[in-house]
Structures are given as structure tokens and as C-alpha cells.
Amino acid sequence: MVGLAVLLLCLGGTRSQFLDVTVQRExxxxxxxxxxxxxxxxxxxxxxxxxxxxxxxxxxxxxxxxxxxxxxxxxxxxxxxxxxxxxxxxxxxxxxxxxxxxxxxxxxxxxxxxxxxxxxxxxxxxxxxxxxxxxxxxxxxxxxxxxxxxxxxxxxxxxxxxxxxxxxxxxxxxxENFRNFHGKPIMAMADLVAPRSMVYLDKKTRERKLTGFVANLMNNFAQKINATLRFETLSFNVTFRDIVRKVKNDELDIGIFLEATVLTNGLDTASYPFLLTNYCLMLPVPAKMPFNRVYGIIVDRLVLVIMLVLFCLLSLLLIYSPKGSWRKLDLANIFLNDITLRGLLGQSFPFPPNASKHLKIIFCILCFASIMITTMYDAYLQSFFTNPPTDHEIRTFKDIGKYHQKIAIPEIEMTSLIITNNSQFGEINKEDLFVIDGWREYLTLRDTLNISYGYIVTEDRWSVFAEQQKLFKKPIFYFAKDLCFSRQLFMSIPLRKYLPYRHLFEDHMMRQQEFGMVKYWKSHSFFDMVRLGITPLKDLSPPTVLDASLLLQDISWILKIYLAAMVISIFCFLFEVLAARIGNHNLTT
Structure with a gap:
């Protein structure tokens, strides 16, 4: 029994020591x-x-x-x-x-x-x-x-x-594991919409490469993190929505194209906004006003009223000043005063002998007014004959139907505008829309600068058209800033939801913007398109037909007014002759 007790005591001590060691280790x-x-x-x-x-x-x-x-x-x-x-x-x-x-x-x-x-x-x-x-x-x-x-x-x-x-x-x-990819690929897809992304064949390596202000962003990012940019391109019969679908299905890492944030559900599959732009209409420059309408627009209504008031005041002064009385005051002498009429038109008129100082001052005022009026309207007339103003300019969406201007639009864009319930698009009549099924066909039509239609375009794409039109004798399209479907439209780059290096890409994107690289790429977009053969380096404006001289139809309004004035003058003359005869007849009787 004593031995058993000793054994139990030893076992207890060993166990307590083991527990102490375990507790100490923990x-x-x-x-x-x-x-x-x-x-x-x-x-x-x-x-x-x-x-x-x-x-x-x-x-x-x-x-x-x-x-x-x-x-x-x-x-x-x-x-x-x-x-x-x-x-x-x-x-x-x-x-x-x-x-x-x-x-x-x-x-x-x-x-x-x-x-x-x-x-x-x-x-x-x-x-x-x-x-x-x-x-x-x-x-x-x-x-x-x-x-x-x-x-x-x-x-x-x-x-x-x-x-x-x-x-x-x-x-x-x-x-940060993703600062060096060690040559691992980044899966991407480009929509090949110039000038954002354009494909070309490298002469040295014989490999397909991308350029454009969005593609250059991706090229620089891949180079920065030592990755390989493995990209696909959209085939002719699919739309950019196929890129969005693949990004959402985690089949692609990045889409090399820009998507409006209004069409995305948050920023889960889109980057921080890369571009801020306007989405407006690009309309043909209106035709010049015909010469026969120039005579009407140079006479402003307010100026015409001022001239009539001045005419009446000078007529009243000429009636009163010679003899200091109102005996000859009547409507005929006010509105048909011969001296005032000829003086304001810059023609000669009879100067009375021994004129008083007041009358001389009135004649000086009359001569000065005639010089100002004739010089002003002669300058207006010659300027407008040299470069007539445009016939009409579309200022509102309702003017599109008023002036029968057709707007070309791809079906996919029209669907997007309807889904987003765009109020500006709702003001355009369906009869004024030329809907194109394929978006590639629409881009081809727009790039030809066909003046039969107006087009929807973002402001960054318009900058390339504006640069291209500098080669033309005259611009054929203008960017209608008053006719925008969306102002301050945020454009983002599609990214898959769980992209682990999203923060690195967005940081790179914002640094490129901050350093002015994106602005530099955009400014060279037109020359890149010319170098790749996408845009022709030639004048696409219609030839200007110059007439050797004015035609009879150009002065038709003047001839009509002259004929009407002659008829009125003849009737007035006959009325005066008839009135004089009636007066003489009454005196003799």
C-alpha cells in the first residue's frame, strides 16, 4: 500500500508538471x-x-x-x-x-x-x-x-x-504581389473603335499590337507590372456588349473600350471613371443663305424704327425752320418730305439760298446721318455678299423635324436611350431617325462624313473630326453643344468583379491622366488614324461653286420692291393731278 501511494504521488506530480509545461507553452x-x-x-x-x-x-x-x-x-x-x-x-x-x-x-x-x-x-x-x-x-x-x-x-x-x-x-x-507579373498574361478584349483602340501589325516582330488612347493606357500598365497583354478583338457581327458579358462572366480581366457608367450597375464591373465627356449631336453645317434674301436680313427692325423716327424729326425741323411756323405741317410733308428722303439716301437735294444757322445745322445732321446709314448698309451688303450667313441653324431638338434633318443612329444606341428614358431623345420624331441595325455599319457611315445625316458622337470623338476638318476648304459638320443627350457623361473601363490588381490599375489610370499622357494621346489620335490608314488625308467637303456675277434672281426682291414703289408713285401722281383738276373746276364754277 505504501508503494502504491508513492506511485500515485509520482504520477500526479508528473501530470502537474506536464500541465504546467503545456500552459507555459500556450x-x-x-x-x-x-x-x-x-x-x-x-x-x-x-x-x-x-x-x-x-x-x-x-x-x-x-x-x-x-x-x-x-x-x-x-x-x-x-x-x-x-x-x-x-x-x-x-x-x-x-x-x-x-x-x-x-x-x-x-x-x-x-x-x-x-x-x-x-x-x-x-x-x-x-x-x-x-x-x-x-x-x-x-x-x-x-x-x-x-x-x-x-x-x-x-x-x-x-x-x-x-x-x-x-x-x-x-x-x-x-x-504587393501584383507589382511584378513575371510575364503572366492579362486577358483583354478590344472593340477597335477609333481612336480609342486600333490594331496594327508590328513590322519588326510581326505581331498584332494595339494603339489609341485607351489601348496605350493598357500597354503602359502591362509594361509597368511586367505582364503580357493578351487581347482579342470583336468580330464584325458582334457588339461591344459581348465584351461586357465576358467581363461579367469572368472570362476577361479587362475590356479595352469605354462604357458609360449610366449603363452599369454600380462599379462592380467597371473602373473608376476614366473619361468625362459630352454625348451630343454632330450636325451638317447649314447651307448659305441665297443672295436674294440678304437684302432683308441687313435691315434690322429696331434700326429701321430708329431711321423712321429720325426721318420724321428731320422733316418736322425742315418744315418749321425756314419761316418759324407750322403752316405747311401735314402728313404728306412729314412722311414724303423730298429733302429728307433724298438726304438720308445719300442723294443730292436743293439747298435754299440765304439759309439760317438753324437750317444749316439741320442739313449737317442730315448729311451726317446719310453718310452713316449708307456706309453701314453698304458694308453689311458687301460682307454678306462675300460670305452669306447660314440659312438656318438647328438650336433645339424640335428644330430637327422643322428643318427636315435626318439623324442616323445605331439600333443599340437607340435602345439604350429608350431604356434610360432620355428626355431629349423623346423630343425627336421617329420619322426624323435613320436607324441602322449594325453599329459597325453606323461607324462606317459616320466616318465617311455623309452630310445627308446628323450623327450622335461623344466629345472626345468629335475632337478627331474637328482636327480632320482643318484640312477641308470649309468645315462640313459642327458639334451642337446645345443638343446633348447627356452632359458630363462618365466613361469607365470594364473590369471583372474580383480583379485582384484593380487598385493598381486605377492608380495607374489616374496617374496617366494627371501627367497629361491621356491628353497627349488624344491630341495625336487623328495622326495615328491617318498613319494606320483608317482616316484618309484628303478634303471630303463638297466643291464650292462660285458664280461669276449676280444673277437676276439674286436681285428679284429689289426689283419687286422697286416695281411696287413705282406703281405707288404713279397712283400718287395721278391722284394729285386728279385732285388739282377737281380743285380748279370748283374754282371756275
Whole structure:
């Protein structure tokens, strides 16, 4: 019995020592893990903790840190959490993070992850599992971390995909994996709509390459991150919506074309707005006004009223001034005053002998007024004969039907405007639209600058047309800024939803804008199109037919007015003769 008691005492002591060692090891592991998290926090790697899984060592460690902590024991959140970008994710095991909320997944995709790794789990398999979910900033620790001080960090684009880091070596645990692709491809598709993206064959490498202000952005980005841009192009019988569909189905990384943000559902599959533009009509320059209508437009109504008032005032002064009386005041002497009429028309008129000073001043005023009037209208007439003003200009959407202007539009654009309930488009009558089934056919028609139609165009595309028309004898189209379907239209580049290097691309995009590279590419778009044979370097304006001299129809209105004045004068003369005879007859009787 004594021996049995001694044996039990020895076993109890051994067990207590074993428990003490286990507790001490757990304490050492907790302290080592706390030091690791404090070191990460000092490096500004996080300001919030998000712990996935049930009770584990991370829960006890988080209590000793003065950092806001969110516990997700079920492995997934039911809400769209607004996590800070500096959140550190802690997982009690490789399979504890089972997030299903896609908005939360997007927000947490870039965040750093620290995982507690069981003994029987290989770190490389965990990296492979997380890379399939496109979560790359992953590090792992084992239960022997307090003695080994070893951290396993996942590394993309390297073989093997795991790196062992020792805490005392001051080596970065979390890095930006996508700053160097090591030649890995970026899957893209271009719509080949000039001047945004244009394809050409490199003479040296005999490879197809892209240029254009959107394509150049992608080329520079691929070069910056040491990636290969592997692109497809749209075939003739499909539309740019096929790019959007492939991006949404994760078949493409990036679409090399621009999409209006009003047609996207948020920015899940679109980048930060790349371009701000206006979406307006490009209309043919109206024809010049015929010469026979020039005579009518040079006489402004207000100026004509002022001239009639001046005529009446000068007539009244000429009636009163010679004898200082109103005896000869009547309507005929006011409105048909011979001296005033001839004086204002710049013709000679009789000057009375021994005229008073007041009368001389009136004649000076009359002569000065005649010089001003005749000089002004002669200048107007010669200017308008040299370069007549336009016949009519479309200023509102209702004027499109009023002046019978046809607007060419692709069916896909018309559908988009109807879906977005565009109020400006609703003002255009369907009879004034020329709907084209294929958008490629529409672009071909628009690029020919057919003046039979007006076209819908963005302001960045119009800048190329404006540059092209500088080669013409006269411009044939103008950008109607008053006739816009959308002002300040944001255009974005399609990106797939879980693109892990989205932040790098958007940062590159904004830097290119800031440095003026996009503006430079856009300014050279026309010359790039000429160099690639997309736009001809020739004058597409219709030839100008110059008449050798004025025709009879050009002065038809003047002849009609002259004939009407002669008829009125004859009737007035006959009326005066008849009145004089009647008066003489009454005197004799």
C-alpha cells in the first residue's frame, strides 16, 4: 500500500508538471503572437481586427490589443460590412473563412490575412486554396511559432508559392504581389473603335499590337507590372456588349473600350471613371443663305424704327425752320418730305439760298446721318455678299423635324436611350431617325462624313473630326453643344468583379491622366488614324461653286420692291393731278 501511494504521488506530480509545461507553452505562443500583431500594428498594417472561427488563440490575443475587433464565429457575415481597408483578418484555421457576401468579399479581397495552421496542413496547399479565391495577401503561423519564429507567407507568380520568413530578420511579411507579373498574361478584349483602340501589325516582330488612347493606357500598365497583354478583338457581327458579358462572366480581366457608367450597375464591373465627356449631336453645317434674301436680313427692325423716327424729326425741323411756323405741317410733308428722303439716301437735294444757322445745322445732321446709314448698309451688303450667313441653324431638338434633318443612329444606341428614358431623345420624331441595325455599319457611315445625316458622337470623338476638318476648304459638320443627350457623361473601363490588381490599375489610370499622357494621346489620335490608314488625308467637303456675277434672281426682291414703289408713285401722281383738276373746276364754277 505504501508503494502504491508513492506511485500515485509520482504520477500526479508528473501530470502537474506536464500541465504546467503545456500552459507555459500556450502562454509563450500567445505572447509571441501578441508581439507579432503589435509589430504589424506598428507598421500600420491594420487598425481593425476581423476574426473568423470559433474560440482559438486569436480570441485571447485580441483581448490584449487596444484595437477594434469584430468576431465572425460562423465564418460569414450576413451584412454588407463597411470594413476599413486597413483591416487584418485572423482565421482560426484554413477553412474557417467562408464569406459569401460578395460585397464584403470585394472589400476584403486586398486585406492581409493571418491564419493559424494545424500540424497536418501543408502551407503550399493553403496558398493554393486562397489563390483560387483570388486572395493573395496570406501569411500563416504554426503552434511552434514561439520557438521557431517562422512565418509562412504566400507569394504569387513564384515557384514554390510559399516563402519562410523569420520574425527577427525584419523581412516584409505582406507584400504587393501584383507589382511584378513575371510575364503572366492579362486577358483583354478590344472593340477597335477609333481612336480609342486600333490594331496594327508590328513590322519588326510581326505581331498584332494595339494603339489609341485607351489601348496605350493598357500597354503602359502591362509594361509597368511586367505582364503580357493578351487581347482579342470583336468580330464584325458582334457588339461591344459581348465584351461586357465576358467581363461579367469572368472570362476577361479587362475590356479595352469605354462604357458609360449610366449603363452599369454600380462599379462592380467597371473602373473608376476614366473619361468625362459630352454625348451630343454632330450636325451638317447649314447651307448659305441665297443672295436674294440678304437684302432683308441687313435691315434690322429696331434700326429701321430708329431711321423712321429720325426721318420724321428731320422733316418736322425742315418744315418749321425756314419761316418759324407750322403752316405747311401735314402728313404728306412729314412722311414724303423730298429733302429728307433724298438726304438720308445719300442723294443730292436743293439747298435754299440765304439759309439760317438753324437750317444749316439741320442739313449737317442730315448729311451726317446719310453718310452713316449708307456706309453701314453698304458694308453689311458687301460682307454678306462675300460670305452669306447660314440659312438656318438647328438650336433645339424640335428644330430637327422643322428643318427636315435626318439623324442616323445605331439600333443599340437607340435602345439604350429608350431604356434610360432620355428626355431629349423623346423630343425627336421617329420619322426624323435613320436607324441602322449594325453599329459597325453606323461607324462606317459616320466616318465617311455623309452630310445627308446628323450623327450622335461623344466629345472626345468629335475632337478627331474637328482636327480632320482643318484640312477641308470649309468645315462640313459642327458639334451642337446645345443638343446633348447627356452632359458630363462618365466613361469607365470594364473590369471583372474580383480583379485582384484593380487598385493598381486605377492608380495607374489616374496617374496617366494627371501627367497629361491621356491628353497627349488624344491630341495625336487623328495622326495615328491617318498613319494606320483608317482616316484618309484628303478634303471630303463638297466643291464650292462660285458664280461669276449676280444673277437676276439674286436681285428679284429689289426689283419687286422697286416695281411696287413705282406703281405707288404713279397712283400718287395721278391722284394729285386728279385732285388739282377737281380743285380748279370748283374754282371756275
Amino acid at each position: 502562454k509563450d505562443f500567445t505572447e509571441a503572437l501578441s508581439e507579432l500583431l503589435i509589430q504589424l500594428h506598428q507598421g500600420e498594417n491594420y487598425d481593425t481586427l476581423l476574426i473568423y472561427g470559433e474560440d482559438c488563440v486569436f480570441h485571447s490575443v485580441s483581448r490584449s490589443l487596444a484595437v477594434p475587433t469584430v468576431l465572425v464565429s460562423s465564418g460569414s457575415t450576413d451584412f454588407d460590412w463597411g470594413f476599413n481597408s486597413q483591416t487584418l483578418l485572423l482565421s482560426c484555421g484554413p477553412g474557417e473563412e467562408r464569406e459569401v457576401n460578395y460585397r464584403t468579399l470585394i472589400k476584403l479581397q486586398r486585406n492581409r490575412r493571418l491564419i493559424y495552421l494545424p500540424k497536418d496542413t501543408a502551407p503550399s496547399s493553403v496558398c493554393e486554396s486562397y489563390s483560387q479565391k483570388e486572395q493573395y495577401n496570406v501569411a500563416m503561423v504554426r503552434e511552434d511559432f514561439e520557438t521557431t519564429q517562422k512565418i509562412y507567407a504566400c507569394r504569387s507568380f513564384t515557384q514554390p508559392n510559399i516563402q519562410e520568413i523569420y520574425l527577427m530578420e525584419n523581412e516584409s511579411i505582406f507584400i
